[in-house]
Amino acid sequence: MASLNVRAALLSVSFLILALGLWEMATQPPEADAAMTEYERLMGGADQESRVPPPSEVIKLAWAELSNPFYDAGANDKGIGIQLAYSVYRVLTGYLAAMAIALPVGFLIGMSPLMYKALNPYIQVLRPISPLAWMPLALFIIQDSDASAIFVIFICSIWPMLLNTAFGVANVRQDWVNVARTHELSPIKTALTVILPAAAPTILTGMRISIGIAWLVIVAAEMLVGGTGIGYYVWNEWNNLDLASVIFSILMIGVVGMLLDLALGKAQKLVEYKE
C-alpha cells in the first residue's frame, strides 16, 4: 500500500483531470452545421453567444504569459509578473507600515491594562470598518492613488496584528515573568528575551491572518484605483472581454496568496515552542 501522501497526490491529480475534462466538454463551441449567415460572415464567424473559454485555451494563454512575464508594452499591456509585482509591493509596504505600528502598540496595550481599557473602544469601532470604505477619504487626503491603495492595506492589516500582539503579550505565563523578575532583568530585556519569544507564536498568527486579508483587499483596491497591479489587470481584461486572461489572473492571485501564506507559515514554525 502506497503511503498516504502518494495516495492523496494521485487523488488530487485525478480530481484535477476530472474537473478540467468536464470544463473542457462543457465549453466546446457548437458545430457550425449550417452555412454562415450574412451577419456571421460580417462578424468573422464569431459566436453570438459568449462562452467561458475552455481550459485548453486558458493553459495556452498561461503558457504564453508565464514564458514572458515581465514584458512592458505600454500602460495597458504589461506582463503578469509586473502586475503581480506591483500588487506584492503595495501589500508589503502597507503591511510593514502596519507592523511598525501594531507590534509596539500591541505590546503596550498587552502590558498595560490601563492602555488596553483606554484604547479598546477605538479599536472595536475601527476594526469592523471595511478597508475599502476608507478609500474616498484616503484619496482626498493623500491625493495619490498608489499611496491610497497602500493606506488601505495598512488599515486592514493592522487590526489582527495589533489584537494578537496584545493578547499574546497579556497572556505570557506569570511563571516566566517571575523568572525574569527573580533574575533582575530590566524592562527592556524582559520584553525582548522573555515576553517577545513567549508571545511570538500568537503574534505570528496575527501576522499570518493580516497578510491573508491584505492580499484579499489589494485586488479590490486596485480595481478601484486602477493603473497597475493584479486587481487592475483582472478588471482591465474583463473590460477587454478576455475571459481566458481573467481566469488565468484569478489563478495567479490564488498562487501568490498561497505563497505569502506559506512564507508566514514558515516564519511561524521558527518561533513556535512546545511547553
Added chain:
Amino acid sequence: MSKSFLEVDGLSKVYPDGQGGELTVFEDIRFALEKGEFVCIIGHSGCGKSTILNVLAGLDEASAGNVVMNGKEVKGPGLERGVVFQNYSLLPWKTALNNIVFAVQARWPKWSKEKVKVHSERYLKMVGLDHALNRKPSQLSGGMRQRVSIARAFATQPELLLLDEPFGALDALTRGVIQDELVKIWEETRQTVFMITHDVDEAILLSDRIFLMSNGPNARIAESVKVDIHHPRARATIFQNPAYHKTRDYLVDFLVNRSGSALPEKDGSPKVVELAKGVTQSTPASAESETESETAARAVNA
C-alpha cells in the same frame, strides 16, 4: 544579640474574603536563618507556605512585617535570592543549557561568553544532564526539567535559595533520585536553603531544621524541630538512624494531631524542639498510634 543572616519579623498576609471582610492567612511569622542552613517548612495546604516563600523571593508583598537579609530589607525580587518553582518555570523556547546561560548572564553580565558557557555546563553536569545540553524542555521528562531548574538556581550562586515544593509534581522514584542529587549538590556548595515540602521524609533527609506551621487561617510557625542527623546523609541509610524515626514520629504527630491548635512561644518565635536532648513533651509511644501515624504520613506524602 547577634544578627542572623536572614530575619523574618512579624510577617502577615491578609486577603479580602470576598464578603466584605478580611481573611488572615498567616500572621506574626517570626524566624531567623543562619548562613549555610537548610531549612524545610511543612504545613497543611492553605497555611500560606508558598506566600511566605514568595515574600522572601520578593515576588509577593506581605500585609505587615518585614524581611531583612544581610542587614538589608528585602524589597522586590533579586539575584541574591534564587527560586526553584514547583512547575520548573523553564523558558520552553530555550535549550536546557541556554536556560542556565540566560540566568548566569543575568548574574554576571561582564563574563565572557565562553566563561558563562563553561560555568553553566558545570552545573548541568552536577545534576547529571551533560548529555541533554541542547534539548528543549519539552523534550525532557519532568524530573529532568526540575534538575535543569535546580541547576539554574545553584548556578547563579544566590545567597539564599528558595525551593517551592520542587519535587511535588514528580513520581516517587524520580523524586528520590533528585533528592539525592540535591543532597550532593548542597554538600558541595553549602548554600542557605529555604524549602517548602509536603513530604516528611524529604524534610528529614534534607534539612538541619524543620519549621512546622499550624493550620490556616491565622497560621503561625509553631515549632522549629532540629534534625539531629549529621551530614553527609544518604536516602538509603538514613532509615538506620534512631533519630530519624524519632523525628519522623514527632513530625507526623504534629501534622495529624496538633497542627490545628499548636502555638509558638509567647514572643512569637517558634518553639525550639530538640528531640535528641529529650526536651519535647509528647511523642506517640504506643504501637497503635504508631500505625495510625504511618497511615497519616502516607496521606500527607500523597
